[in-house]
Amino acid sequence: MSSAQLPILQVIVPLLAAPLCLLINHKLLNWLFTLLVSGFSFVVAALMLWQVSDTGPLSYHLGGWMPPYGIEIRVDQLNAFVALLITAISTLVITSAHTSLENKKDIAPGKHTYFYVAYLLCFAGLLGILVTGDAFNLFVFLEISSLSSYVLIALGRDRRALWASFQYLVMGTIGATFILIGIGLLYMKTGTLNIADLAERLPEMADTRTIFVAFCFFIVGVCLKLALFPLHMWLPNAYAYAPTVVTAFLAASSTKVALYVVVRFVFVVFGVDFSFTTIPLQAVFVTLGTLGVLVASLVAINQQNIKRMLAYSSIAQIGYMVLGLSFGSITGLMASLLHLFNHALMKGALFLTLGAVFYRIGGVSLKHFQGIGRHMPFTLAAFVIGGVSIIGMPLTVGFVSKWYLLQAAIAQGWYLVSVIILVGSLLSVIYIWKVVDAAYFKPALVNQAQLKEAPLSLLIPVWVLVLANLYFGMDTRLTVTLTDQVATQLMHIEVLP
Amino acid sequence: MLSGIYGLLSASLFVVLDAVDVAFTEAAVGAGISTILMLTTLAITGRYELSRPSIRTRIGLLLVLVIGVLLIYGTLGMPYFGMPENPANGHVAAYYLENTEQQIGIPNYVTAVLASYRGFDTFGELVVVFTAGVAVLALLPHSRDGFVVDDMQPMKHHLILRITSKLLLPFILLFALYVQFHGDFGPGGGFQAGVIFAAAIILYSMLYGLENAMQVISFPVIRFCAALGVLLYGSVGIVSMLKGGNFLDYSVLLETPVAGQHLGILLIEFGVGLTVAAVMVCVFFTFTGSVVSPAKSARVVAARDGEKTQGAP
Numbered sequence: 001m002s003s004a005q006l007p008i009l010q011v012i013v014p015l016l017a018a019p020l021c022l023l024i025n026h027k028l029l030n031w032l033f034t035l036l037v038s039g040f041s042f043v044v045a046a047l048m049l050w051q052v053s054d055t056g057p058l059s060y061h062l063g064g065w066m067p068p069y070g071i072e073i074r075v076d077q078l079n080a081f082v083a084l085l086i087t088a089i090s091t092l093v094i095t096s097a098h099t100s101l102e103n104k105k106d107i108a109p110g111k112h113t114y115f116y117v118a119y120l121l122c123f124a125g126l127l128g129i130l131v132t133g134d135a136f137n138l139f140v141f142l143e144i145s146s147l148s149s150y151v152l153i154a155l156g157r158d159r160r161a162l163w164a165s166f167q168y169l170v171m172g173t174i175g176a177t178f179i180l181i182g183i184g185l186l187y188m189k190t191g192t193l194n195i196a197d198l199a200e201r202l203p204e205m206a207d208t209r210t211i212f213v214a215f216c217f218f219i220v221g222v223c224l225k226l227a228l229f230p231l232h233m234w235l236p237n238a239y240a241y242a243p244t245v246v247t248a249f250l251a252a253s254s255t256k257v258a259l260y261v262v263v264r265f266v267f268v269v270f271g272v273d274f275s276f277t278t279i280p281l282q283a284v285f286v287t288l289g290t291l292g293v294l295v296a297s298l299v300a301i302n303q304q305n306i307k308r309m310l311a312y313s314s315i316a317q318i319g320y321m322v323l324g325l326s327f328g329s330i331t332g333l334m335a336s337l338l339h340l341f342n343h344a345l346m347k348g349a350l351f352l353t354l355g356a357v358f359y360r361i362g363g364v365s366l367k368h369f370q371g372i373g374r375h376m377p378f379t380l381a382a383f384v385i386g387g388v389s390i391i392g393m394p395l396t397v398g399f400v401s402k403w404y405l406l407q408a409a410i411a412q413g414w415y416l417v418s419v420i421i422l423v424g425s426l427l428s429v430i431y432i433w434k435v436v437d438a439a440y441f442k443p444a445l446v447n448q449a450q451l452k453e454a455p456l457s458l459l460i461p462v463w464v465l466v467l468a469n470l471y472f473g474m475d476t477r478l479t480v481t482l483t484d485q486v487a488t489q490l491m492h493i494e495v496l497p
Numbered sequence: 498m499l500s501g502i503y504g505l506l507s508a509s510l511f512v513v514l515d516a517v518d519v520a521f522t523e524a525a526v527g528a529g530i531s532t533i534l535m536l537t538t539l540a541i542t543g544r545y546e547l548s549r550p551s552i553r554t555r556i557g558l559l560l561v562l563v564i565g566v567l568l569i570y571g572t573l574g575m576p577y578f579g580m581p582e583n584p585a586n587g588h589v590a591a592y593y594l595e596n597t598e599q600q601i602g603i604p605n606y607v608t609a610v611l612a613s614y615r616g617f618d619t620f621g622e623l624v625v626v627f628t629a630g631v632a633v634l635a636l637l638p639h640s641r642d643g644f645v646v647d648d649m650q651p652m653k654h655h656l657i658l659r660i661t662s663k664l665l666l667p668f669i670l671l672f673a674l675y676v677q678f679h680g681d682f683g684p685g686g687g688f689q690a691g692v693i694f695a696a697a698i699i700l701y702s703m704l705y706g707l708e709n710a711m712q713v714i715s716f717p718v719i720r721f722c723a724a725l726g727v728l729l730y731g732s733v734g735i736v737s738m739l740k741g742g743n744f745l746d747y748s749v750l751l752e753t754p755v756a757g758q759h760l761g762i763l764l765i766e767f768g769v770g771l772t773v774a775a776v777m778v779c780v781f782f783t784f785t786g787s788v789v790s791p792a793k794s795a796r797v798v799a800a801r802d803g804e805k806t807q808g809a810p
Contacts, residue, residue, distance in 0.1 A: 008744045015624060016731040019724035022631070062617040064746035069592050071617045114635035121628050128621070140621030147628040151635050162636075185571060191588030201584075213571030 007060040014124035042087040049080040068194035074133030092461040121148035153242040164237035175224030182218030226258035229292030239311035248351035252344040285326030292319030297427035333487040335404035342397035349386040349465035356454035371444030387432035396473040504528030602755040630776035669697040687766040691773025726772025
């Protein structure tokens with residue numbers, strides 16, 4: 001198997017690892033196996049990104065059939081970039097999973113095998129969505145990743161996890177059905193499912209009502225998955241009651257993949273021309289993006305459960321990303337992609353920190369955080385840096401993406417929007433400060449005589465992510481060049497006749 | 498009940514539209530298995546009606562109306578139904594019709610598209626089924642190798658049902674195998690066959706009790722089969738990679754491409770059938786395993802009350 005097989009390995013290795021995991025059925029071996037698979041996927045993603053940057057898009061023909069007749073896997077810089085991010089986060093999350101799941105409050109004993117199977121399925125599904133070049137294939141992988149994430153969320157020990165998962169299931173199924181309707185209508189008008197082929201054939205019939213309806217259904221469906229305000233209702237509960245490792249993984253990956261799908265379809269399949277002139281997508285995205293930032297940040301301030309608070313903060317960050325898309329400019333798109341990357345780093349770090357706190361204290365309410373700053377200095381320091389990054393202070397990644405977002409807004413002359421971006425940052429100062437205040441300045445409530453620093457297996461992934469937050473905040477060459485190239489390519493597509 | 502009728506009606510609709518394979522699946526899954534599973538769910542959870550329309554239901558109704566109108570609006574731009582020059586009949590579909598005979602060599606073009614041209618989608622769908630099985634296993638309580646089967650009485654008093662179904666069972670199983678291995682030539686294939694096979698086992702367990710059924714097929718075996726089907730499908734793909742082709746390129750499996758396609762389709766359909774049957778049976782077993790019979794739930798309540806009265810003083 002030569003390097004030509006890389007694109008398929010990205011998907012099928014985790015996909016086939018899942019049933020194998022069910023057969024292994026041993027706690028420690030399953031963990032090692034999942035870690036190995038995740039690490040391998042990371043290497044594959046890195047090799048692919050390197051290859052794509054070198055030689056241009058990779059196309060892999062499944063079953064040896066030429067696209068559009070067969071299914072194509074198509075990797076360009078955009079999806080290789082997101083795949084690298086997802087596999088990296090997954091590897092770090094899985095590193096801490098074994099210790100984190102030891103905690104009986106997080107997941108029922110005896111369910112570990114199912115956790116790893118569902119995790120691998122979800123991971124494979126997300127990677128499948130990323131690399132595939134076929135619209136229906138994308139839907140199939142969306143189903144795999146959604147179904148398995150319902151399982152992962154419902155594995156939470158809290159009884160409300162089941163209800164949260166059910167809520168997500170209903171919303172997610174509606175979203176998936178909408179996406180399917182959209183794809184079906186597209187197929188009816190074009191006779192093809194291949195994404196590149198669709199992009200080529202759509203402009204001829206862009207003015208028909210069917211395509212308009214297809215666009216609406218598809219975008220609304222994906223936005224349900226993306227948890228764009230006001231379609232976010234499933235997210236806070238799902239994140240709050242899922243096991244902590246699951247929250248960390250989903251927060252850093254699943255909404256990012258949904259955003260990727262939006263970018264792919266708005267900018268490539270339908271084209272900027274259609275999305276922004278035929279359909280008032282700009283107005284819709286600006287309104288929902290800014291509202292999302294404001295409302296979700298305000299709600300986050302009032303949360304007592306830190307997991308819920310960060311979940312609302314995620315919705316606000318999704319608002320920023322969508323706002324970046326709405327500008328329809330290269331800088332805006334760049335800001336959006338940068339924020340996609342950066343937000344995964346910050347939220348990954350923060351949720352994993354919560355995992356460490358949960359492991360020691362058994363809860364993540366504001367009152368659980370009281371006075372633990374002295375006992376768990378490394379964990380809390382990680383939280384502070386992650387929080388500062390959310391706020392968007394210089395020297396962290398949060399600053400980089402917000403900087404580009406502001407630039408894009410000012411370039412368009414939308415001063416109100418830039419003010420809202422700043423207000424959103426100020427609001428995040430408040431909710432992050434509440435945690436810092438509780439952890440460092442409040443007296444301890446619980447008996448903390450035996451309270452120790454979190455174990456190393458939890459701290460290492462957290463600190464890798466925290467250092468990544470700082471590193472990519474200071475040395476922006478890699479991310480900025482990459483997103484710049486991707487954004488230019490995406491915007492360039494519509495210039496072609 | 499209504500959902501069963503709905504399934505059957507839509508199956509007939511598919512027949513009218515000349516989509517026999519889809520109709521077959523819909524009849525087996527929509528009208529068959531999902532109705533049974535729905536009834537079992539009702540048996541687990543109990544039911545009650547909420548009759549008061551609230552503001553939320555009104556908003557829901559409004560949303561549904563908006564979506565319905567949007568869908569109808571979308572139909573206005575659609576090409577006329579069944580015209581040969583429609584895009585859906587021209588571009589890719591025409592290629593399949595022209596080349597299946599020569600490239601794959603089987604008369605059922607639907608199977609050719611499903612298993613070979615778009616075999617990766619089918620693999621994905623199989624994994625979806627597998628995921629559903631994992632979901633049920635992960636979330637419903639069951640012990641490591643089975644369930645604590647409580648004293649649910651199988652239908653001992655339905656003599657006629659028991660005898661006739663005993664007569665029917667071998668034929669159902671045989672028909673499942675026919676559908677499985679005849680999928681290349683007539684309508685059918687792994688999905689339908691798996692469901693029919695599972696239906697036979699479900700029928701048996703409904704009439705003779707879960708315990709008897711589990712003596713025929715034990716729980717770990719089902720779990721093993723569910724994983725094995727997916728692995729079989731995947732390993733066909735891996736083998737074709739090792740033989741120098743792309744993933745799921747059956748042409749390289751044997752000397753001539755057509756023979757390779759035949760072998761590949763046979764193997765992956767078998768994998769599909771295995772997983773689908775195993776998952777269906779597994780879902781049914783887990784559901785019925787969680788049904789609490791009235792006698793047992795009375796006992797549980799009594800035990801809980803006992804605890805309360807003990808704790809009170």
